[in-house]
Amino acid sequence: xxxxxxxxxxxxxxxxxxxxxxxxxxxxxxxxxxxxxxxxxxxxxxxxxxxxxxxxxxxxxxxxxxxxxxxxxxxxxxxxxxxxxxxxxxxxxxxxxxxxxxxxxxxxxxxxxxxxxxxxxxxxxxxxxxxxxxxxxxxxxxxxxxxxxxxxxxxxxxxxxxxxxxxxxxxxxxxxxxxxxxxxxxxxxxxxxxxxxxxxxxxxxxxxxxxxxxxxxxxxxxxxxxxxxxxxxxxxxxxxxxxxxxxxxxxxxxxxxxxxxxxxxxxxxxxxxxx
Amino acid sequence: xxxxxxxxxxxxxxxxxxxxxxxxxxxxxxxxxxxxxxxxxxxxxxxxxxxxxxxxxxxxxxxxxxxxxxxxxxxxxxxxxxxxxxxxxxxxxxxxxxxxxxxxxxxxxxxxxxxxxxxxxxxxxxxxxxxxxxxxxxxxxxxxxxxxxxxxxxxxxxxxxxxxxxxxxxxxxxxxxxxxxxxxxxxxxxxxxxxxxxxxxxxxxxxxxxxxxxxxxxxxxxxxxxxxxxxxxxxxxxxxxxxxxxxxxxxxxxxxxxxxxxxxxxxxxxxxxxxxxxxxxxxxxxxxxxxxxxxxxxxxxxxxxxxxxxxxxxxxxxxxxxxxxxxxxxxxxxxxxxxxxxxxxxxxxxxxxxxxxxxxxxxxxxxxxxxxxxxxxxxxxxxxxxxxxxx
Numbered sequence: 220x221x222x223x224x225x226x227x228x229x230x231x232x233x234x235x236x237x238x239x240x241x242x243x244x245x246x247x248x249x250x251x252x253x254x255x256x257x258x259x260x261x262x263x264x265x266x267x268x269x270x271x272x273x274x275x276x277x278x279x280x281x282x283x284x285x286x287x288x289x290x291x292x293x294x295x296x297x298x299x300x301x302x303x304x305x306x307x308x309x310x311x312x313x314x315x316x317x318x319x320x321x322x323x324x325x326x327x328x329x330x331x332x333x334x335x336x337x338x339x340x341x342x343x344x345x346x347x348x349x350x351x352x353x354x355x356x357x358x359x360x361x362x363x364x365x366x367x368x369x370x371x372x373x374x375x376x377x378x379x380x381x382x383x384x385x386x387x388x389x390x391x392x393x394x395x396x397x398x399x400x401x402x403x404x405x406x407x408x409x410x411x412x413x414x415x416x417x418x419x420x421x422x423x424x425x426x427x428x429x430x431x432x433x434x435x436x437x438x439x440x441x442x443x444x445x446x447x448x449x450x451x452x453x454x455x456x457x458x459x460x461x462x463x464x465x466x467x468x469x470x471x472x473x474x475x476x477x478x479x480x481x482x483x484x485x486x487x488x489x490x491x492x493x494x
Numbered sequence: 495x496x497x498x499x500x501x502x503x504x505x506x507x508x509x510x511x512x513x514x515x516x517x518x519x520x521x522x523x524x525x526x527x528x529x530x531x532x533x534x535x536x537x538x539x540x541x542x543x544x545x546x547x548x549x550x551x552x553x554x555x556x557x558x559x560x561x562x563x564x565x566x567x568x569x570x571x572x573x574x575x576x577x578x579x580x581x582x583x584x585x586x587x588x589x590x591x592x593x594x595x596x597x598x599x600x601x602x603x604x605x606x607x608x609x610x611x612x613x614x615x616x617x618x619x620x621x622x623x624x625x626x627x628x629x630x631x632x633x634x635x636x637x638x639x640x641x642x643x644x645x646x647x648x649x650x651x652x653x654x655x656x657x658x659x660x661x662x663x664x665x666x667x668x669x670x671x672x673x674x675x676x677x678x679x680x681x682x683x684x685x686x687x688x689x690x691x692x693x694x695x696x697x698x699x700x701x702x703x704x705x706x707x708x709x710x711x712x713x714x715x716x717x718x719x720x721x722x723x724x725x726x727x728x729x730x731x732x733x734x735x736x737x738x739x740x741x742x743x744x745x746x747x748x749x750x751x752x753x754x755x756x757x758x759x760x761x762x763x764x765x766x767x768x769x770x771x772x773x774x775x776x777x778x779x780x781x782x783x784x785x786x787x788x789x790x791x792x793x794x795x796x797x798x799x800x801x802x803x804x805x806x807x808x809x810x811x812x813x814x815x816x817x818x819x820x821x822x823x824x825x826x827x828x829x830x831x832x833x834x835x836x837x838x839x840x841x842x843x844x845x846x847x848x849x850x851x852x853x854x855x856x857x858x859x860x861x862x863x864x865x866x867x868x869x870x871x872x873x874x875x876x877x878x879x880x881x882x883x884x885x
Contacts, residue, residue, distance in 0.1 A: 265807060267878045392879050414654070420690045421652045423814045423835050427689050427881040451879050455810065462835045470654045 230298055237296050244296075248289040255281045260356075263341065267452070272390045275341035279334035279357040322377060326360040329376035333357060338384045344394055344453055346385035347374050353454070367457060387453070393429055394453035398463035400444040400471065401479040408435055411444060411476065418467045419448040424459040426451045441479025504711040506757045507573045508702040509580040512593070515885060517754050518705045524751035524869075553726070553769035553794050564717045564793065565765040568758065570599045573701060574606035581676065584697045588670040591646075591698045593681045595885050596823065597758040597865045598701070601645040604678030608642040613676070616641060618648035619659060621829050627655030632662045638673050646679040647823030650687070652833045661691050668696070680823040681883035689881070700885060703755020706747030712757065713746075713764055721791040723768070732795060745795070752869055754885065762865035767796040804853060804867070804874050811836065811844045816863060816871050817880050819854070824862030 231237070256278055263274035298304050316324045339345045339362060343354045352366035361373040378384070388394040402411065412433045419431045429449035436443045446467070450459035471478075556564065577592060584590050592607075594600035608615050619631035631649075635641070643649065650660040667675050679687075681700070687693055704712070710733050713723075725732050725745045732745040753759040770793055804812075818833050819825055825833070830841040845861055848854045853871065855864035863871050876882045 270877075417654050417657055421654055421657065421833075423652070423818060423833070426879060428879070452810075458835065466654060 231296065233297070240296055241293055244289055244293050248285060251285050252282050255285065260341070272340065272342050272388075272392070276337060276390060278341055279330070282359070283331060283334045322375070323360065325377040325380070326375040329379040330357070330359045333362070333376050333379060337390065338379060339386055340390055342388075342453075343390060344387040344456070346387070347378055348382055350374060392451075392453060393426065393449050394456055395429075395447055395449055396456050396460050396463070398446045398448075398460050398467060400446075400464075400467055401440075402442045402444060402471065403477040403479050404437075404441045406442070406476045408442065410474070411435075411442075411471065414470050414474065415444055415446050415467055418463055418470060419446050422448075422459065422462050422466070424450040424455045424462060438479075440481050504708050505572075506701070506704045506708050506712050507576045509573070509576045509592075509699050510702045512698040512700055512884060515700050515702060517703050517885075518747065518750040520747060520751040521754055524748065549726075552772055553796075554772040556768055556770055556793070560770075561765060561768065564721070565713070565761065565768060566716055568599065568602075568716075568761050570602040571606045571610075573599065573603045574610055577603055577607050577676070577699065578611065580699055585674075587674070587697050588672075589664070589667045589675050589677060589696050591677050591679050591684065591693070591696055593679045593684045593698055593700050593885070594758065595681045595754070595756050595883055596820065596862055596868060597762060598681070598756050598885075599758045600678035600680065603701075604642050604644040604676055607676060608644070611640055613640040613642045614638050616643050616649075618643075618645070621651070621826070621832075624651040624656045624659065625653060625832055627658055629659055629662055632659050632666070635663060635666065635672055637671060641673060641675050643675065643677040643679075645823060646677045646687075647683040647821075650683070651829070652686070652690075652818065652821060656832075657690055660687065664691055664693070680820075681885045682820040683823055685881055685883045686821045701757065703885075704750055704757050704760070705755070706743035706745075706750045709746040709750050709757075709760055710743045721793050723793045723795055725797075726769075726794050727797045754869070754872075756885070759865050759868055764795070766866060769794045769796060804870050808874060811840065812848055813875065813878060813880070815841065815844045815848065816853070817875055819862055820871070820875075820883075821881075824857065824860035826860055 259274055259278045259281065263271050263278075266274060294300060298308060333339065334357070339354050339357065341354050341357060344352070345354055345364060347362075347364065350364055350366065350372050352364040352370075352372065354362055355365045355371065356363040358373075361375050364372045364374060366372060400415065412435060415433045416431055419425060419433075425431075426449040432447040434445040434447060436445075446463055448459075448463070450456055581590060592600055592604055594603070605615065607613070616635055617631070619628070622628075623631055646660070649663065650656055666672050667677075684693070684698070714733050722731050723733050724730065728745065730745070732743065749760055749763060753763065814834060814836075815830070818830075822829075822833065827842060827845065830845065831838045834841045836844075845854065849856070849861065852864060853867045854861050872882060
């Protein structure tokens, strides 16, 4: 009898008016979330540069604020918000989570953390456990990443706890691209360095606010050159790398510089290692 | 004396260093207005977003003869004379750059200066020479006391072989071996060459941005006897000050801000957006009922903002083409394939589409951003993080 009374005290009397209020809160929350998510995504996709990323960053944050506001209104309708009641309720929820919904809730909590810490936001180019692509949507449980092959990969937020998240542009418009050239060791390195710098300087996609760096590294089979430069827009990265590669090859080839080729024994070794 | 100093203050030919260049008052407000205009046009349509005191349908374009009288071509010779005065401060500098935006007159000013000073002008290389990386044209620059390049943008190409020539030329010129030179340069080319070649320490001069009052003075005096010009937006005369106490030329200040203070661009607006009342019986009758006045001596200026606008969703292909044309001070069709990462066909299609919408114009065999589209194109490129000019 006492247990029943205590149980009854935990929850308020849910009459028809309370049910209607809860229903209105639920529907309003859903509508607000859908409208804000669609509206902000629509707006961000029509913007460019830094403003685009700022609007994208608002998408998960807005949803979180709407959810917290809805909970703050709905919870006092269902339960009497005393310390005892809250401890009882949270204890029960914790038990359920611990046994059955651990990963699901972990992802939801990580989703809240991601909205605050912003390790990724829509428009960012991220690499999570080998999945590289543009963040298209930060949901409550998962982050949707569109790969360059046009696959949409849903990665649960709980990866945030123990996985390194590589963010190539971190909410900005600067994303470094690398174009590699593997050259035969016998060439004039100083000339190649200048020529590759000019290749970057004459690219239509180049962002001039960021530096252009040509890195040369000597390897047993030749010299590995890398142009490190930034495109105007992160979405141009593959076109930019292709442009650098195509024009770089043409310049080097016209100058009679041959590409590095692995010696036959090294090729055989590599094949053996692969097996 | 006071009249003389006022006249000097109203002169649009003030040559200043690049650091001293200032855009006119309300330039930022003009950019916001342009964005707001684009948004309202998108939401409620062009007609509804433009509240006009006079409808465009009641007006017609001026015949060419009348236009030549009311808005004659700009005579850049006074600017060349002012350039010579400014150059006296740089008598020991081997190279001085004179920059202006597209349609800003740097080429004409430096050509006039060279003519006035009897300086030799260096011939620009051909496209073939630039693409092949030939340096023969650089060797033609021999030591003379004073020499000039009217348009430095014709001496390079954004191509792996197209930079070496301008680098060699600037290296020789900056060493002082070739004598003293004045180089006219497009402001976009200057911005690019600063990164690609490096122009640190080279004195850079430009024309100071003009304000509305200076435009009013220039347009009034350029035409021998200028009729009264009214604004279609407000219906008020625009070459007469709106205040008795101080000079207020709101409409022309609006135009100056829209053109970022560049007289050359403002002149194009003036020339292309002047209208005269159409000989339509009904509209004339209505006009005479409202306010009887002699319409033969009145002209109307269409709203400067109602020009060829680029939509916000302009694609990468068009954006890259516009930026490339600005950096080169305009290009011929057959040069596009050398400077754009697209096929010939794609580049020509993009060029054709932009030209059809009035964004590009064809001048002296080259395609360039049209003067009336320049402001919106610059704003678009700036919003997308492209390299923009310093003016």
